[in-house]
Amino acid sequence: MSKVEQKKEGGMDRRSFFRAGSGAAVAAATVVATGAEPAAAAESASERTKARYKETEHVKTFYRVNRY
Amino acid sequence: MLTKRKEAVASRARLSGLAAGLASGVLDRRSFLRRSGLAAGGVAAIGSLSLGAVRKAEAGPVVAGVKSEIKKNVCTHCSVGCGVVAEVQNGVWVGQEPAYDSPINRGSHCAKGASVRELVHGDRRLKYPMKLVNGEWTRIGWDQAINEIGDKMNEIRAKSGADSVYWLGSAKFSNEGAYLFRKLGAFWGTNSVDHQARICHSTTVAGVANTWGYGAQTNSYNDIRNAKTIVFMGSNAAEAHPVSLQHVLSGKEINRANMIVLDPRFTRTAAHATEYVRIRPGTDIAVIWGMMWHIFKNGWEDKEFIAQRVAGMDLVRAEVEKWGPEETERVTGIPGDQLKRVAETFAKQRPSTFIWCMGGTQHTVGTANVRAYCNLLLATGNVGVFGGGANIFRGHCNVQGATDMGLDITSLPLYYGLVEGAWKHWARVWEVEYDFLQARFDEVPAKSGRPARTRKENMELPGIPSTRWFDATSFKSDDVDQRDSLKAMMIFGHGGNTVPRMPDMVKALEQLELLVVADPHPTTFSAISGRKNGTYLLPICTQFETEGSRSASNRSIQWGEKVVNPIFESKDDYEVIYRFATKLGFADKMFKNIKVENNRPVPEDILREINRGGWSTGYSGQSPERLKAHLRHREKFDLVTLRAPADVPEVGGDYYGLPWPCWGKPEIRHPGTHTLYNTNLHVKDGGGTFRARFGTVYEDKKADGTSTTYNLLAEGSYSKGSELTDGYPEFTYGILKKLGWDKDLTEDEVATITKIGGANPDAVGWAIDLSGGIIRVCLDHGVLPYGNAKARAAAWNLPDPVPVHREPIYTPRVDLVAKYPTRPDGRQFRMMNAGFSVQKAAIEKGIAKDFPIILTSGRLVEYEGGGEETRSNKWLAELQQDMFVEINTADAAQRGIADGGWVWVSGPENKSKAKVKALVTDRVGKGVAFMPFHFGGWFQGVDQRGNYPKGTDPIVLGESVNTVTTYGYDPVTGMHEGKVTLCQIQAA
Structure with a gap:
């Protein structure tokens, strides 16, 4: 079963699921960084691997409390 | 298996149809969850929402307009002690x-910490008490369960004695739960009370305590940021203690620190190292002596430190001389020039810290390994300084605390031991008669030529280690040195797949008259055997569903708030222990000074009792009020020093979590001790010296009639501000008098000391002075109540006073066994340890020819311990769907084994075998295989999913590595050999 078929079936990939489903994933800063994007848009392979880093408030807080 | 998640295609190829049993198939995430029965819950519910609804739900399932509460707790997985911040609405963790x-x-979490919320959503949790009736799991109520179990225990006690019931506790208890469980064992009348420390760091505790006084990590995770050289040996912290790496990698980056990893396997930790050293499993002592050979040869040792603070280093030096580069390379496989470079770096680029884990401890020579590590630190003057020290990373979230609380077959709480003075101390704290406690213990008749034991002798004798309870069950009564063999196991929070020789364990399980598993999840114990009756499962809640304190690896004690009420019919440990004490008839005595509300002892009150008795280890100053203040002000504590600025209300000047020792009563506000044995600080600032635990001098008598006397007190070294500027013994009332310091005691303090001392008050020591006066006065004079001693390079009370290399029992290097044999057989912990005979038989049978591959084991980041809890967590289960074995590319090619294919791993005992997937990789060297130890639920190729009560089976099942691991026990602690055995691997 390919990734594309999977999305057709359920409408969500792993990343979107975490974003929508739970605060449990917030700790990983990169996941948080995508938090403002629409949930269910299908992604091409290149979109999926593009750089997603954004300096959100969460990320800035992480840097501050860890003295980076 | 360790797979690269980005490459979805590559990783899918390795996924198996685990939910469908043994049939192999390719599963993507969605099918995985659906076939695991998970899709009925969250996934399907969210998947069916419209896109608009999904967008609205972006912040999580928090309901708008409903009041949210924030609850603070601590991750219940590893010993790092990560804070957890939970948002709760209407009693639901949202x-x-x-x-x-x-x-x-x-702000960081690993995969486990990020998914802890699932523990209390818990669709795989044990929901109500159950019992096995003719092989069928049957729901029962709590009252019936406690009544039936209690009646059976009393029946066994009458017939076979108190020692026939084994109390296996848990590193998942809070400190208060662990303490109560130990107290329950004492009131029941047995010393067979144990927990996971037996199988992870019992050898560490014995090794370091026998070297310099206390059995714990000397520094902290945070303090590693100060190190210039960081050595990991037998530690894969990147997976076992993921968030600790944050501190390590920051230190490495900021200080340009050297990070050296010595391990048989190129681990994820090794991937970050500046130098990786591959060793042959089981040769740690040879490696350390090989390093010290270069250090002594080149004069890189810290001569002043050794002269002032170490006893017996000359004996170590004599042993080290045997380990020149040639012999070291012959035994360990490490190239000579590499080890010289590592030794030079460690000795010269200080401060250097040495980190070890179960790669070092889980051996027949575990205690000796630990003492070799300590000697390397002592020789280079790296103990008692920031950035240095023995940074022992412990395992479970409260394994340090549970050890401190005496869930240990050799000690009462807080390391008082089992001697008469210890029992009398705790009898005073508990306000029960010493004679009552003694009367609870068995008289042991003479058996097989061994003398009889009185009740008093029996209460002072260590119990049976958790690594061998099944031997104590299946051995004939005459072979177990107590009234009768084991008949009942009371297992609170301990997995059944954590100890080698599982085929032997299964046989013993079937012989037990009573098996009680009290746990949030039914563990391997409940599913693996063919038991039909006499088996009970009691649902216990997690630490997120109750309150209490837990001690992280660095000795910081953190209070956890209740996030939600216990789910389903589960109860917390406190209540269940109280109910058993009530049923067994001693609750009034046991809870004399502990408030009980609705059958539930109040954890704050339990901690106050610990404070009242815990002088020896400095567990006296951490009152519930102080710990809660630390929780409130967590952000005030410094990332590196762990200290709050002096002007902060409530916690100013404290180290985070009041790491023990936190001396004296709470009101004197000792700040805790960030770094043990640090003479650069005043004792009131957390300074210290090595503990004077072994007298003042030692006379080493040699076989030729001569003897050498060693001064065990420090010489010219003392902690900052000390009024005594040389070594000194531990304090008693008598010594205070000699110094004229007794006049500083208050009248009440003197009255308490006099009452305890009776006819001889001068002999009352600091650790049993319930007034805390001796400690208070010591602090005012800048001295440590426990004395100022030298560390012991040679521990004369242990089997090998100076560690010597000994080949593993199952070694591929049979050529080395004659020169480096394992220790002779001997009776330890009430049974025969026949390691020597087993090693000899293995050589005679040519085991190394038939089983040519070394098998070692370890952790994965996604799972923890026996793994039932984490394998029942869908977010984690998805990430590791299969049990596997890492096999070297050359070994795989030779055997026609393909990456991802099924293989049989067979072991040299019991014709044991395990069916797992192959991960073909050069992470392991040629001739070495690795298996993770978190799996269970398959046994020798058979899927046992149907044996769990319906709906409680973990999502992921797999073979346990301990099905094929083998015999071998450390003589000092009974630690099993979990890291070196032999196996054969064939394509299935």
Whole structure:
């Protein structure tokens, strides 16, 4: 079963699921960084691997409390 | 298996149809969850929402307009102690925020910590008490369960004695739960009370305590940021203690620190190292002596430190001389020039810290390994300084605390031991008669030529280690040195797949008259055997569903708030222990000074009792009020020093979590001790010296009639501000008098000391002075109540006073066994340890030819311990769907084994075998295989999913590595050999 078929079936990939489903994933800063994007848009392979880093408030807080 | 998640295609190829049993198939995430029966819950519910609804739900399932409460707790997985911030609405845990305020994790979590909320959503949790009736799991109520179990225990006690019931506790208890469980064992009348420390760091505790006084990590995770050289040996912290790496990698980056990893396997930790050293499993002592050979040869040792603070280093030097580069390379496989470079770096680029884990401890020579590590630190003057020290990373979230609380077959709480003075101390704290406690113990008749034991002798004798309870069950009564063999196991929070020789364990399980498993999840114990009756499962809640304190690896004690009420019919440990004490008839005595509300002892009150008795280890100053203040002010504590600025209300000047020792009563406000044995600080600032635990002198008598006397007190070294500027013994009332310091005691303190001392008050020591006066006065004079001693390079009371290399029992290097044999057989912990005979038989049978591959074991980041809890967590289960074996590319090619294919791993005992997937990789060297130890639920190729009560089977099942691991026990602690055995691997 390919990734594309999977999305057709359920409408969500792993990343979107975490974003929508739970605060449990917030700790990983990169996941948080995508938090403002629409949930269910299908992604091409290149979109999926593009750089997603954004300096959100969460990320800035992480840097501050860890003295980076 | 360790797979690269980005490459979805590559990783899918390795997924198996685990939910469908043994049939192999390819499963993507969605099918995985659906076939695991998970899709009925969250996934399907969210998947069916319209896109608009999904967008609205972005912040999580938090309901708008409903009041949210924030609850702070601590991750219940590893010993790092990451803060957890839970958002609760209407009693439901709806969200989790990063714990930016915790100085330990500062907003980070690993996969386990990020998914802890699932523990209390718990669709795989044990929901109500159950019992096995003719092989069928049957729901029962709590009252019936406690009544039936209690009646059976009393029946066994009458017939076979108190020692026939084994109390296996847990590193998942809070400190208060662990303490109560130990107390329950004492009131029941047995010393067979144990927990996971037996199988992870019992050898560490014995090794370091026998070297310099206390059995714990000397520094902290945070303090590694100060190190210039960081050595990991037998530690894969990147997976076992993921958030600790945050501190390590920051230190490495900021200080340009050297990071050296010595391990048989190129681990994820090794991937970050500046130097990786591959060793042959089981040769740690040879490696350390090989390093010290270069250090002594080149004069890189710290001569002043050794002269002032170490006894017996000359004996170590004599042993080290045997380990020149040639012999070291012959035994360990490490090239000579590499080890010289590592030794030079460690000795010269200080401060250097040495980190070890179960790769070092889980051996027949575990205690000796630990003492070799300590000697390397002592020779280079790296103990008692910031950035240095023995940074022992412990395992479970409260394994340090549970050890401190005496869930240990050799000690009462807080390391008082089992001697008469210890029992009398705790009898005074508990306000029960010493004679009552003694009367609870068995008289042991003479058996097989061994003398009889009185009740008093029996109460002072260590119990049976958890690594061998099944031997104590299946051995004939005459072979177990107690009244009768084991008949009942009371297992609170301990997995059944954690100890080698599982085929032997299964046979013993079937012989037990009573098996009680009290746990949030039914563990391997409940599914693996063919038991039909006499088996009970009691649902216990997690630490997120109750309150209490837990001690992280660095000795910091953190209070956890209740996030939600216990789910389903589960109860917390406190209540269940109280109910058993009530049923067994001693609750009134046991809870004399502990408030009980609705059958539930109040945890704050339990901690106050611990404070009242815990002088020896400095567990006296951490009152519930102080710990809760630390929780409130978490963000005030410094990331590196762990200290709060002096002007902060409530916690100013404290180290985070009041790491023990936190001396004296809470009101004197000792700040705790960040770094043990640090003479650069005043004792009131957390300074210290090595503990004078072994007298003042030692006379080493040699076989030729001569003897050498060693001064065990420090010489010219003392902690900052000390009024005594040389070594001194531990304090008693008598010594205070000699110094004229007794006049500083208050009248009440003197009255208490006099009452305890009776006819001889001068002999009352600091650790049993319930007034805390001796400690208080010591602090005022700048001295340590426990004395100022030298560390012991040679521990004369242990089997090998100076560690010597000994080949593993099952070694591929049979050529080395004659020169480096394992220790002779001997009776330890009430049974025969026949390691020597087993090693000899293995050589005679040519086991190394038939089983040519070394098998070692370890952790994965996604799972923890026996793994039932984490394998029942869908977010984690998805990430590791299969049990596997890492096999070297050359070994795989030779056997026609393909990456991802099924193989049989067979072991040299019991014709044991395990069916797992092959991960073909050069992470392991040629001739070495690795298996993770978190799996269970398959046994020798058979899927046992149907044996769990319906709906409680973990999502992921797999073979346990301990099905094929083998015999071997450390003589000092009974630790099993979990890291070196032999196996054969064939394509299935």
